[in-house]
Structures are given as structure tokens and as C-alpha cells.
Amino acid sequence: MKTQALKGMRDLLPAEQSLRDYIQGQILETYRAAGFERISTPMLEDMENLDKSDGGDNLNLIFKVLKRGEKLDAALASGDPKELSDMGLRYDLTLPLSRYYAANRNSLPTPFKVIQTDRVFRAERPQKGRLREFVQCDIDILGDSSPNAEVELIDVTTRALLKIGFTGFTVNINDRRILRGMLESMGFAPETLDTVCVTFDKMDKIGAEGVRAELTEKQLPENAIAALADFVAAGDVTLDAVAARCADPAIANDLKYVLSTAGAIAAGRYQVAYCPSLVRGQGYYTGMVFEVTCPQFSGAVAGGGRYDNMVGKFIGQQVPAVGFSIGFERVCGILLEQGYQIPGAKAKLALLYQPSADFAAVLAKAEALRAEYNVTILPQGKKLGKQLGQLESAGFAGAAFADKEEIKLFSERA
Amino acid sequence: MKTQALKGMRDLLPAEQSLRDYIQGQILETYRAAGFERISTPMLEDMENLDKSDGGDNLNLIFKVLKRGEKLDAALASGDPKELSDMGLRYDLTLPLSRYYAANRNSLPTPFKVIQTDRVFRAERPQKGRLREFVQCDIDILGDSSPNAEVELIDVTTRALLKIGFTGFTVNINDRRILRGMLESMGFAPETLDTVCVTFDKMDKIGAEGVRAELTEKQLPENAIAALADFVAAGDVTLDAVAARCADPAIANDLKYVLSTAGAIAAGRYQVAYCPSLVRGQGYYTGMVFEVTCPQFSGAVAGGGRYDNMVGKFIGQQVPAVGFSIGFERVCGILLEQGYQIPGAKAKLALLYQPSADFAAVLAKAEALRAEYNVTILPQGKKLGKQLGQLESAGFAGAAFADKEEIKLFSERA
Secondary structure, three states: OOOOOOOOOOOEOHHHHHHHHHHHHHHHHHHHHOOOEEOEOOOEEEHHHHHOOOOHHHHHHOOEEEOOHHHHHHHHHHOOHHHHEEEEEOOOOHHHHHHHHHHHHHHOOOOEEEEEEEEEEOOOOHHHOOOOEEEEEEEEEEOOOOOHHHHHHHHHHHHHHHHOOOOOOEEEEEEHHHHHHHHHHOOOOHHHHHHHHHHHOOHHHHHHHHHHHHHHHOOOOHHHHHHHHHHHHOOOOOHHHHHOOOOOHHHHHHHHHHHHHHHHHHOOOOEEEEOOOOOOOOOOOOOEEEEEEEOOEEEEEEEEEEOOOOOHHHHOOOOOEEEEEEEHHHHHHHHHHOOOOOOOOOOEEEEEEOOOOOHHHHHHHHHHHOOOOEEEEEEOOOOHHHHHHHHHHOOOOEEEEOOOOOEEEHHHOO | OOOOOOOOOOOEOHHHHHHHHHHHHHHHHHHHHOOOEEOEOOOEEEHHHHHOOOOHHHHHHOOEEEOOHHHHHHHHHHOOHHHHEEEEEOOOOHHHHHHHHHHHHHHOOOOEEEEEEEEEEOOOOHHHOOOOEEEEEEEEEEOOOOOHHHHHHHHHHHHHHHHOOOOOOEEEEEEHHHHHHHHHHOOOOHHHHHHHHHHHOOHHHHHHHHHHHHHHHOOOOHHHHHHHHHHHHOOOOOHHHHHOOOOOHHHHHHHHHHHHHHHHHHOOOOEEEEOOOOOOOOOOOOOEEEEEEEOOEEEEEEEEEEOOOOOHHHHOOOOOEEEEEEEHHHHHHHHHHOOOOOOOOOOEEEEEEOOOOOHHHHHHHHHHHOOOOEEEEEEOOOOHHHHHHHHHHOOOOEEEEOOOOOEEEHHHOO
């Protein structure tokens, strides 16, 4: 039998799990204090829902669950591989939330301010170093079309990041419609905008020349590529300059409002910036998108955006929705690397007992000691000195003994 | 698109999720105070591991994940349906823990006292009213062969149950080897003992005559059935009477030790009883088994046992192991039915604002109020009286206003 966890998935050792539980607790406390309420949904969703969810590239990364019994026999007989599966593991928490809201909206408040923190699955190629199972930590506001919903999500998410010790980060904001409006005005056809955005979003990494080369390789119209390259090369890609090429001024005004209000709230604790090339990968975003970057780490530690059409796919009636997701794996990875210590935990004490001890009395003594310590009951080893050394290395503060009053604290050693 | 959760799986509304989070927190706090450490493992396991895991009937209930890409093509070409899947969703937390211990034992203490609380999956027939996705809440001790490990698991698990408000329950204990020894001595062949045990375990429900009828139907030897029926009909199935028919007296002595020590610790807070017919469904149990029953509810609220051979399947070397699992869904269902209230949470306050408000100032006011309240920011409705009524129904303690100093507490209404 195979002892290692499946590739791209992880066994968590106790120290890492404790850190994760603490960090998640801090984030949840921040979210709950702001009146957001936690829900949960199944790990599995109907395949048809997943297939129609506008998840972009993630739709190619779904783990599908095999049908069972007669349904499997019928699927095999049909000869169509697509028939083999009727449900799949969710690739994010947004599609399940949209379905959930559609199913339960009569029992939910308006606006609905909701927390989700749970596992999602993507069949990434393991060689990319990406996880195939990971935790996302999301807040969403459903039923509020005002840009104040964006501002509040930015406020609450950044407070959670500050609370767990992140500093010096930037909240980058854009509106997809402004970017798309500009690209259309330059001569890119609407159906090519997704692929143009994917390339344009790499501007930070590959530069203006790289963007031009990649768009040419994608065989997009030369004059449109030239217009975009000229615009970028002119430098100073301001919101006003981009917005001037977008038809609806209300969109730019909302974006300016969010930038200035979120900037005022930041009060210097973090930066808020317009990022003209930001698009985010998911196909379901309809308006503003945002992500949090830290200068010390490549990639984003949080990201989100508005997805006003998703719930409507289920109920045929549009429900405004916006969400912000903390990249929990990434955040925990960074904190673990930095040697983050959990504050305020009770000291660990070992209670050692001999084989001959009255075990009911040992348990009672442990319970009494738990008023002050986190107590682990352990059989006393034959070499006490060696055992105490191991306990100290393992993070115990000291040892008590079933047959003695004395408590030996390692910090008090002579 | 389909709005309902998949059958046998559940969407959790905010009130239920809050209760579950609180209950889980209380259980975890009890476990951690006893020096148990939480870990986690992936939801998915290698199919081969799952197939060889002695999981009894659960092996027929595994959700299998379809292979992808070239591997799927090859599997389809092979024409063998078993080839279609290389991993599956775990059906319990014991197999993953055994694999985890085998993979990580050099980084883990001995004995290893471990907590797991997470989702598991079983493709149950939905008409049975069973869930296909549910949470288990387990503690295990690995590397301790002494019956004190059983005693400690019983102590810690019962303290968790008492802490969340359960009373009047019974911890039923048995040792599979004693039961099997007796059945062998009566003339049942070793390879038929599993099926005999399944029937014998129903003695409470179907009575001695029912047991005789079912064993006859299973075409087991008449003389063995008669011996068992005579033994049961004689009444007073004591541990001594059963143990007298079992070859190894040490097994009965360990069981007596656990019964008396756990009984002493119970100190009248709950019952500890010998249950001669208890076997538990999992094939991997090797010695003592236990479960917690409440007179008010049919079925068990917790169960477990010793599984000394499971880790050995991975590393070829036996590691003693024993575990106890709280049926989290069942426990939460019972508490929810009883109208359980979460103690000591901050009162909920709505902070209402007009569209014209300075939203940065609204957020700042909310943050100041959070010292005392759990504050939800909401747009003020056109009909304030109606909105306040709705907030009161939804469990809010009162409302504050972005443009007024006053806080309106519903309890203070004239």
C-alpha cells in the first residue's frame, strides 16, 4: 500500500495544522465581528452546474466522480466518456454559493453577507508546483449592487490580513468593463477580449514588447495590437486615460469612488491602487475585480470581484454579487516560513505515570492540572532524563508525575 | 441549472453552521486540553489503499474519481471498468490516519495522540435517510498497546460529550476476540464469524428467537446455532460466562480492567457497561470495541475500537492503535432539535446608513461599535419601522444609525 499522500495533496503535521486553525480562527473572528455569517455547501456539485459555470480554465481541471451501479453500466454501454460522470469536486466556492443562494434565498437576509472557508479541488499538473486540494477563505455580499459592497469587502478582508500580521500590501483594483471597452475601441473583436486580457494581464511580467509579441502570435488584428502598444508605450496608463476610451462614464465613476473610499479607510496601513491590466482568471466576473499583492511575494494573497450574472443562471433573475477570497494556503505558507508563533496558548505539560499507577487517579490529576496547563498523559520511560530532553525538544514546558507533587518546569532547571 | 444540493448532501444555513462551529470548537478544546493534536489528510486516497482497507460494507460505498487525459483514454481502451478510477473519496478517517502515520511516523511523538475532524463520503442509498457526505470527529492513540489507551479515549470522549450538554448516556464495551472465541467454541467456523456477529449484534432488536431464525436462514451449522440459542436463553450473559468459553484469559482481564477503570472515572455522570453482542461494522477492528448510546435516541452517538493491524499494512510492522469517533452529524442534529443556544456570543447590532452617507465614516463607526457588538452594516430601508421589525426577528439586539448618536435596543422599547 502507498504511504504518501496523493500528488498535489498534503498531509498536515500537528504544528502546521495548529497554525492553520489559529489563522483561520483569527480571520473568522474578523469576518463574524463584521456581521458576516458562515455557511457550508457540499464538496460535490452536479456536473452540469460545473460545466456551465463560466469558470474559465478551471473547467478543464475538474475531478469528476464516476457513476455507480446501473447508471455506470448504461454510461459504459453508451460509449460516450462524457456520460461516465454526473458530479464533480468543486473548483471554487463561488459556483456553490450561487447555487446555495438560489436554493435558500427565501431563508436568507438581504443583503446576505456570507463567509465560506473550505477545501476546493483542481486537477493541476503537479509539475507546476500547484496544489490539487487547497483551502479558500471567502466573503461575499449578495443582493447589494452599490459599490459600497466592494468597499466593505476590501475593508473587512484587509482587516483580516492586518490581524494575522500582514503589512505593506497593496489592494489592486480594476473594472473589467473599462478594460474591455478600451480594447474594443482599439479594434479587438468582443469574442477575442478574453484572450487579449490574458496577455495584457502579463504586462508586469513580460513588458509592452512581450504583450505585442504574444498578441501577434495569437494572430489578432495588427492595427488593434499597434493601437494597444502605442497606448501602453506612451506611459502613464491612468484611469482617466483608459476611461476616456470606455463608453459608460458611470463605470469609471464607481471605480474612482471605490479607489478613493478604500484609500481613505486604508489610512496609510496599506496601499490602494488602480491596476489597468488586472482581469483575474474567472470568466464569471462582470465588473470590478481586485487582488492583494505583497512586494515580498510574487502572485496574489487575495483576490475577488463582482459576478452579477451567476445567481441569475439558476433563478433567471439577476442578483448582484461580489466576493473576496483570501489565498489561505499561500498566506499560511508565508507565515510558516516567517516562523509565526501562536500567541497566548496554554503551556504544554507532560504527566508521566508508571505502569503500576492507578490510571483513574492519573486521569483525575491530569484534569486538575488542566486549569493551568495543556496536559498530555504519557507512560514514564525507563530513562527519565532522556525522556525529559525529548519532551523539551517537542515544545513541552515541563513534566508532572503521577506519583509526586513536584512539577518540573524546564525553564527552572538549575 | 439545478439549485438543490446533490442528494444525500446538505447546504448548511447560517444558524446551523454557527451551532456546528461552536460544538466543534467545544469538542476540539476538550481534546486539545488533553494534549491531543489535530492533523489533516486529503479527502482523496489512492484507490488501491481504499480497496485493501478492510472497511467492511463501506468498501461498496466509495465515490471513485475518474482518471483524466491519456490515462482515461487507456482505461477506456482496456474495456475494464475497474481501470477507470485511480483514487476515491475517503469513507472514514481511520484509513487515512493509518497511511499518514506510516508516512510521517519519524516526525511524530510516541504515543501519538491525534485529533481529526473533517468530512467523509459514502455512496449510501438516499432512501435510507443516510447522508452521503458527513463530518466525523475522531481521536486516536497510536503506539500504545496498554488498555490505558482505551480508558483515556473513553475519558476524553465522554468529557467532550458532557461539555456539549449530553447526559444519561452509556458507554458500551466489548472485545471482539472474546465474542469470536465463544462463537468458535460453539462450533461456528472462523470464516463465518463476521456474518454470525452481524446477526448476533441485532439481539437487542430482534431477540434470541430472531437471532436463531436469521442464523438458520444463513445456513449455519444447526448444532452451533442451538448452542448459541441455549446460551442466550439461559439469560444473564455475563462477561465471566462468555469469557469462560474464550481461550485467552488476558483478553477478558483487559476488558474487565477497562470496564472497572472507566466506571470509576464516570463517577455516576454516565454508565459504563459490558455489551456482549457489540461488534461494530468495520472489518479492521482487532480487539476492544465501544460505542456510546443515549436512551432517548436510537443508534450510537459515538463509536470506536482498537485496530492494531492497520498501520502494519503500510509498513509491514505492527503499530498498536485505538480510536473513538463522535458522530458529529447525529450529535448536532440532536442538539439542534433540542433548541441548543450558543452561550456568551456578542449581541448583534445593525448599523444603518443612507445612500448619501460618507461610507468611510460608516465603516469607522462600525469598527468603534465592534468593541461591544457584532456589527452588521446595512443600507437603511425606506420603511424604517418595518426594517427594524425584520432585524428583531432575525436575532438582532438593536440598531445604530450612521447619522445619529442614538443606539436603539429592541429590549428597551417603550
